[in-house]
Amino acid sequence: MRPIAPSLTILSVLLVSFIISSTARGQQVLVYDPSVQQNIGEQAAIDAGYTVTAVVSDVAFDLEVSTGTWDLISIDVPSSGMTQTVVDAVANHIAAGGKAMIGFWNLDAAIGDGLRTAFQVETAVDYTFPLPIYAWDVSHPIFTVPNLIASPIPIGQDAWADDGDRMTAAATSVELGGFVDTATTGEAAIILGNDGRTICNGFVYDSFVPTDLIPLIQNEMAFLIGGSGGGVEFRRGDVNVDGVFDISDPVFALASLFIPGSPEPGCGDASDANDDGIFDISDAVYALASLFIIGAPPPPSPGGACGTDPTPDSLDCLDYPTCP
Structure with missing residues (x-):
């Protein structure tokens, strides 16, 4: 006994x-989230137990990227533009072997050129009304671990005039989810790139109810930071x-x-x-x-x-x- x-x-x-x-003592996550309404990216990281540093200015972001040691960089930019300073900082982080994820509405614009290259996205085309997110690879850990994600994730609100981009993956990246129910060229919503070190979300986080989207964002974070067992x-x-x-x-x-x-x-x-x-x-x-x-x-x-x-x-x- x-x-x-x-x-x-x-x-x-x-x-x-x-x-x-x-x-909890968690991995270090840097969150860049200017102009957000619901702070979904930041809240997902906090609720998952990571140690979170959140910044809203491009100067602060560039400083943190260049001086800190980050297990993951998470970018959530739903309405404002993005400066070249931010684009260069995250691109350099990825090129150096770092892990990053992004939710951005303007990948199709000129400022998105560097982001598409960094996150291995071939094409991006605007859509102007929120769309649900469907799991294309339902067995992938971003849809199952640690949270089981229902498909589709329904829209919550029409928060912004430009709601994101329909994407096509580059040859070296993988389309995991989309805006239609079956894998279709030009309709990708989630692209995994850089040998599993980056995720590009082609949708605005604020278009969704936090309790619906946060589990997916947490799964993406867990996959990028921790790998797959x-x-x-x-x-x-x-x-x-x-x-x-x-x-x-x-x-x-x-x-x-x-x-x-x-x-x-x-x-x-x-x-x-x-x-x-x-x-x-x-x-x-x-x-x-x-x-x-x-x-x-x-x-x-x-x-x-x-x-x-x-x-x-x-x-x-x-x-x-x-x-x-």
Whole structure:
């Protein structure tokens, strides 16, 4: 039988830790969102647990891109124009191997030339009334992980005079969704480019109800940041990477989350004890329950044995030395 004596101490640690902070340590996302009505791109990143820096000026954006280290850059520009400063900054970020996603209404204009090249979009043609979004590749993770996306996503409002662009992918990119129900040349709404590092959305986010569109935007973010599963083998719940799942793991997790200067987990996937795609206090709570509450579920696969992550998410495992 598992011991229960430490339960009061554990509960105290959890309570103090929760009071100190409830903010998850997430990947760094830079959001450029001038002139938005609903802040859908920014809110999607915040709700997903990422560490978000939001800017509204081209000068601030250029400075952040050039001086920061970003897991993802997200651009949400529904009505205003975009300066060449912003275009050049995101294009340079992508060219250097960075990840980026965009929702923009004017890809067909002269200012869109550099964006189309950077995001590997061949053509873009205006449409002036909001259109629903259909999943063309229904099995792709942007429609399934972590949120299951209904198709089509219905329109919410006619917010702007120009609502986006019907697109055609370049030869090196992939059309994942569109404005009609079956894959049709010139009707793409979502294009994946640069070997899976960029997503171009040819629609205005403000045309949709936030609760309808945010799950898709979160899926796109998760796919770009975290890839699609597989990779290094690990044991879920083994936060301190010593090859054993025990009390030392939630203790390590709580210290990492709430004590400044504490080491971060060596394997992000292993630290995600409840397999929700985020490393936060809920993982320590799940691990403690699993260890000390009779009948509580163990960490999801790969738990007791080494294995790769079966769930696409925004976490990575760069090294786990105790698995082959």
